[in-house]
Amino acid sequence: MGIRVELRGVSYIYPGSKSRALKNVSITLRNGMCYGVTGPNGSGKTTLLKIISLLYKPTDGHVLYNGTDPWGGDITSYRKRVVYVHEKPVMVRGSVLDNLALGLRIRGYNGDQIKERIERIAVKLDLSPLLDRNARDLSAGQRQLVAIARALVLDPDVIALDEPYSNIDFRKRKRLSRVVNELRGKGKLVVISSHDIGLLVSLCDYIIYLENGEIVLEGPAGEVYRELLSEH
Amino acid sequence: MEPIQIIVLRSLTISGTATLLAALWSIPLAYLLASSRRFRPLVYFFEALVGIPTVLVGLLLYLLLSRNGPLGFLELLYTPQAIIVGEALLITPLITAVSYQTILTGLSYYRELALTLGASDKQAALLVFRETLPSLISSVVMGFSRAVGELGVALIVGGNIKGYTRTMTTSIALATAMGEYEAAVKLGLVLTAIAVGVSLAVRLVRREWGSE
Amino acid sequence: MERSALLASAIIVLVVIVLASYTFLLNNNSTIAVKATTTTSLYATGLLDYLGDKFEEKHPGVSIQFVAVGSGEALRRAASGDACFVLVHAPSLEIQYINQGVLEYHKIFAYNYFIIVGPSDDPAGVRQATNLTDVMERIYRAGEEGEALFISRGDNSGTNVKELQLWKMAGLDPKGKQWYIEIGQGMGETLVMASEKNAYTLSDIGTYLKFKKDGRIPNLEILYSNDTALINIYSAYLVKSCSGEERKAAKEFIDFITSDDGQMLIANYGVDKYGQPLFYPASDKLSMLESTWSELAGQG
Numbered sequence: 001m002g003i004r005v006e007l008r009g010v011s012y013i014y015p016g017s018k019s020r021a022l023k024n025v026s027i028t029l030r031n032g033m034c035y036g037v038t039g040p041n042g043s044g045k046t047t048l049l050k051i052i053s054l055l056y057k058p059t060d061g062h063v064l065y066n067g068t069d070p071w072g073g074d075i076t077s078y079r080k081r082v083v084y085v086h087e088k089p090v091m092v093r094g095s096v097l098d099n100l101a102l103g104l105r106i107r108g109y110n111g112d113q114i115k116e117r118i119e120r121i122a123v124k125l126d127l128s129p130l131l132d133r134n135a136r137d138l139s140a141g142q143r144q145l146v147a148i149a150r151a152l153v154l155d156p157d158v159i160a161l162d163e164p165y166s167n168i169d170f171r172k173r174k175r176l177s178r179v180v181n182e183l184r185g186k187g188k189l190v191v192i193s194s195h196d197i198g199l200l201v202s203l204c205d206y207i208i209y210l211e212n213g214e215i216v217l218e219g220p221a222g223e224v225y226r227e228l229l230s231e232h
Numbered sequence: 233m234e235p236i237q238i239i240v241l242r243s244l245t246i247s248g249t250a251t252l253l254a255a256l257w258s259i260p261l262a263y264l265l266a267s268s269r270r271f272r273p274l275v276y277f278f279e280a281l282v283g284i285p286t287v288l289v290g291l292l293l294y295l296l297l298s299r300n301g302p303l304g305f306l307e308l309l310y311t312p313q314a315i316i317v318g319e320a321l322l323i324t325p326l327i328t329a330v331s332y333q334t335i336l337t338g339l340s341y342y343r344e345l346a347l348t349l350g351a352s353d354k355q356a357a358l359l360v361f362r363e364t365l366p367s368l369i370s371s372v373v374m375g376f377s378r379a380v381g382e383l384g385v386a387l388i389v390g391g392n393i394k395g396y397t398r399t400m401t402t403s404i405a406l407a408t409a410m411g412e413y414e415a416a417v418k419l420g421l422v423l424t425a426i427a428v429g430v431s432l433a434v435r436l437v438r439r440e441w442g443s444e
Numbered sequence: 445m446e447r448s449a450l451l452a453s454a455i456i457v458l459v460v461i462v463l464a465s466y467t468f469l470l471n472n473n474s475t476i477a478v479k480a481t482t483t484t485s486l487y488a489t490g491l492l493d494y495l496g497d498k499f500e501e502k503h504p505g506v507s508i509q510f511v512a513v514g515s516g517e518a519l520r521r522a523a524s525g526d527a528c529f530v531l532v533h534a535p536s537l538e539i540q541y542i543n544q545g546v547l548e549y550h551k552i553f554a555y556n557y558f559i560i561v562g563p564s565d566d567p568a569g570v571r572q573a574t575n576l577t578d579v580m581e582r583i584y585r586a587g588e589e590g591e592a593l594f595i596s597r598g599d600n601s602g603t604n605v606k607e608l609q610l611w612k613m614a615g616l617d618p619k620g621k622q623w624y625i626e627i628g629q630g631m632g633e634t635l636v637m638a639s640e641k642n643a644y645t646l647s648d649i650g651t652y653l654k655f656k657k658d659g660r661i662p663n664l665e666i667l668y669s670n671d672t673a674l675i676n677i678y679s680a681y682l683v684k685s686c687s688g689e690e691r692k693a694a695k696e697f698i699d700f701i702t703s704d705d706g707q708m709l710i711a712n713y714g715v716d717k718y719g720q721p722l723f724y725p726a727s728d729k730l731s732m733l734e735s736t737w738s739e740l741a742g743q744g
């Protein structure tokens with residue numbers, strides 16, 4: 001079963017800060033869809049993704065997963081259904097394999113299950129030759145792919161990718177796009193942030209445009225694209 | 233003069249125990265400080281105390297442990313245990329302040345990663361600990377170097393008693409007072425060699441661990 | 445996983461080593477440990493460790509532990525109950541603690557002489573001095589004329605107390621003068637500094653001979669000595685608050701160093717190395733020493 005994520009009047013203030021990074025954001029995200037989040041630097045893209053991924057608790061307002069507020073219950077069990085992939089992901093000590101196994105180990109999978117799942121995802125993202133490499137020796141692009149694989153291997157229902165294309169070369173981009181389409185087809189909810197509106201339009205169904213922590217424009221990809229073009 | 237090996241071993245044991253003790257409370261303390269904003273002001277307190285004069289720590293401890301002092305009944309004055317306690321207190325601000333920085337960075341990197349991969353708070357803390365371990369060990373080794381090289385505490389609460397509380401630094405002080413500069417320099421070189429050796433060993437371990 | 449196993453075994457080995465050395469090195473295997481506070485100058489000659497070793501040979505199970513600080517500090521610490529007996533050489537301070545009821549069982553166990561040392565060219569002319577007052581006046585005058593420096597221990601040690609008495613006796617007050625340097629360090633450091641700066645100072649004979657023999661103070665010479673007014677009396681006391689087995693052992697130690705055997709050890713200590721004794725046994729001249737002690741104790 002997929003997950004529908006609703007934000008109701010969500011505001012977020014970073015600890016120690018005074019201004020709101022997100023201001024009264026309300027939106028409904030449906031499963032089986034890809035949402036593209038864009039906007040200038042500091043407009044709140046990452047904050048929005050982390051709110052959706054249950055990493056940040058809203059200062060005001062509510063996040064609802066299929067109608068219930070995860071922050072009112074066992075947050076860890078909800079977090080097991082959503083992953084957030086950082087733009088500049090960190091690798092833990094050890095090999096690529098160790099990194100891919102991280103979430104599975106946390107969830108208590110046994111060695112055979114871990115191996116099988118990793119092999120599957122490695123083939124899909126073309127990471128098999130890297131498995132034994134020291135994760136900290138990878139290039140920025142390779143790290144991003146490994147981080148995405150590290151998230152997808154957990155088979156989450158909600159996937160939030162923060163600037164996933166920033167360091168990935170053209171050929172790998174196509175492979176990643178195929179994966180995103182596949183996820184959407186399987187009824188997952190995908191949220192991607194990017195500066196590149198053209199890319200989001202080609203990949204996603206719906207675009208959210210943020211400015212100063214507020215949604216200033218949203219709608220089906222094609223419409224938003226046309227509107228933005230006509231503005232400039 | 234006692235055989236130098238005995239003095240060296242005694243010094244290592246005293247400072248080693250003091251360091252382990254200090255690490256035992258400093259690292260959890262650093263974790264607490266790094267993970268809760270409420271305690272943040274305490275960090276400045278510990279950072280400010282990093283350079284506290286060893287003689288002051290020794291003197292305060294002496295006043296506490298003296299038979300007429302509030303803790304006199306423990307009969308710890310002029311024992312190796314008194315030096316251990318004093319050195320552990322001495323290096324607590326150092327280990328706490330350095331570990332705090334390490335853990336703070338570690339938390340921002342690895343806690344979020346662990347949580348988004350489905351970890352509980354406890355699992356996240358474990359991952360942060362695992363990933364910061366080499367740096368934490370470095371901070372503990374810094375503490376050890378300060379402990380093994382300090383004179384004030386060892387002299388005042390240890391008393392430099394032959395065969396009992398005489399450490400490398402108090403031996404150096406005594407040899408200097410007695411005009412036996414060759415012995416003093418020899419001990420000083422051993423002390424330096426230990427400090428350099430420990431720091432090299434830690435570097436090696438860290439490289440082996442792939443965290444450099 | 446292999447790595448964590450390695451780490452775990454490394455930690456276990458470390459813990460075992462620490463525990464083992466802890467048991468062997470830090471535990472005092474003797475059944476009775478007797479603590480004494482004493483003066484740095486006395487301790488630095490090595491005499492006390494020598495006497496301690498001889499005593500422990502005869503009394504297995506007892507360990508005498510010396511903590512060396514200045515005489516003033518040694519007495520103060522004894523008064524706080526941190527020592528069972530004291531070995532000091534500052535009669536005017538000792539009498540205060542006797543009057544306070546802190547110390548008892550007074551035994552004079554050794555003596556020697558303080559000496560005035562200074563640069564061999566002797567700009568103050570101390571060598572020509574006729575008596576101690578003359579010595580202090582000459583140094584004072586040369587100091588005022590910018591010809592000489594004087595280094596003072598400045599640490600309330602027995603030697604420091606003696607030095608202050610000498611100035612007082614001569615009716616002079618050097619405190620705060622530019623040529624009068626208070627350094628707050630031990631006798632050895634004071635001698636070394638005097639040698640480096642071509643200055644005068646008051647020293648006990650033991651420390652001077654040791655440093656001279658080792659070539660640490662090439663610029664210094666004895667300029668005035670052998671005056672009975674410079675006598676340096678070493679006394680032992682039991683601390684009243686000390687009790688039980690420790691007190692018994694402490695008393696035995698004091699009895700030992702004042703016994704014929706102990707006095708012989710003191711008389712011969714250092715002769716082979718320095719060609720002359722560092723200390724004289726007190727037993728020969730006890731009544732003279734006792735009256736001198738009372739006299740010194742009366743000077744504040």
